[in-house]
Amino acid sequence: MSNCTEEIRPVVVERDEQLYAYIRGSVRMNAFAVIADRLPELVNWLAGNGTEFAGAPFFRYNTVDMDGESVVEAGLPVTAAPEPEGDIGVAVLPPGRYATVTHTGHPDQLFGVVAAMREWAAREGLEWDMTVVDGVEHWTCRTESYLTDPRVQPDMSQWEIQLAFRLAD
Numbered sequence: 001m002s003n004c005t006e007e008i009r010p011v012v013v014e015r016d017e018q019l020y021a022y023i024r025g026s027v028r029m030n031a032f033a034v035i036a037d038r039l040p041e042l043v044n045w046l047a048g049n050g051t052e053f054a055g056a057p058f059f060r061y062n063t064v065d066m067d068g069e070s071v072v073e074a075g076l077p078v079t080a081a082p083e084p085e086g087d088i089g090v091a092v093l094p095p096g097r098y099a100t101v102t103h104t105g106h107p108d109q110l111f112g113v114v115a116a117m118r119e120w121a122a123r124e125g126l127e128w129d130m131t132v133v134d135g136v137e138h139w140t141c142r143t144e145s146y147l148t149d150p151r152v153q154p155d156m157s158q159w160e161i162q163l164a165f166r167l168a169d
Contacts, residue, residue, distance in 0.1 A: 008116045010101040012126075018093040019081055021046055022060065022073040029066060035059070038087075039074040042048040045088060047062065052079040056162075060093070064137040075143075094141050098137040099126065102147070106156045110144065113163060121165075129166040141166040 023042050024033040039057055045089040046053070055077035062071040073091075081090045099121060103113045121128065129140040 008101050008103075008113060008120060010099045010117055010120055011092055012097055012099055013164075015093070015095055015098050017095045018054070018077050018094060019079070019089055019090070020058075020074040020075045020077045021051065021082060021090050023087045024062075024071065024073045024089065026069045026071050028069055032072075035072045035074050039076075042074055042076055045085075046076060046078065046082060049082050051082045053077065054079045056145045056147050058143045061137075061142040062143070064089065064139065064142070065135070068136070074162070089119065093143070094166065096141070096169065098128070098141070098164045099167055100162060100164045102160055102162045104160050107159065107161060109153070110161065110163070117165065121167075127168040129168045139166070 021042060023035070023038045025038065026035055027034045036059070043057065053076060057074070057076045058072040060075050062073065064070050077092075077093075082088075084090050099117060101113065101117060103110060128142075130142070131138050141164075143162075143164045145162045145164065148158065150156075150159070153159065
């Protein structure tokens with residue numbers, strides 16, 4: 001896909017539940033590194049405990065508050081549940097229908113991709129599995145998966161990032 005957000009072509013897919021390990025934090029969007037920088041800690045802890053990975057690392061947005069703090073998890077799909085320890089928890093991404101799109105480019109461009117996804121869903125008559133309470137979005141499942149390994153491709157403008165937003169039943 002090109003970097004032009006007007007050209008996004010989301011695909012609706014059915015996903016099975018997915019076991020994952022995570023570190024959760026409450027962050028402002030302009031200080032996202034507070035949670036993003038914990039992803040290597042999670043990866044190293046899981047690898048050190050012999051946990052087998054089952055997919056790409058991701059961020060799960062439990063709440064989105066563009067003017068305040070959002071609850072976000074740095075997560076990694078796993079094949080078996082490790083014993084939670086400290087800040088590390090284990091949960092399951094819910095099954096269901098998801099609108100997905102893969103963006104190639106810098107993560108800073110994702111705001112435009114998300115806006116285009118919202119416009120696309122409105123045109124298609126689709127509703128997100130999300131509620132708004134006092135201006136804060138509460139998502140059943142909204143993920144941002146990093147398909148590119150930054151150790152292999154350090155140029156963030158070349159990264160592939162898949163967005164997956166659960167649709168209402």
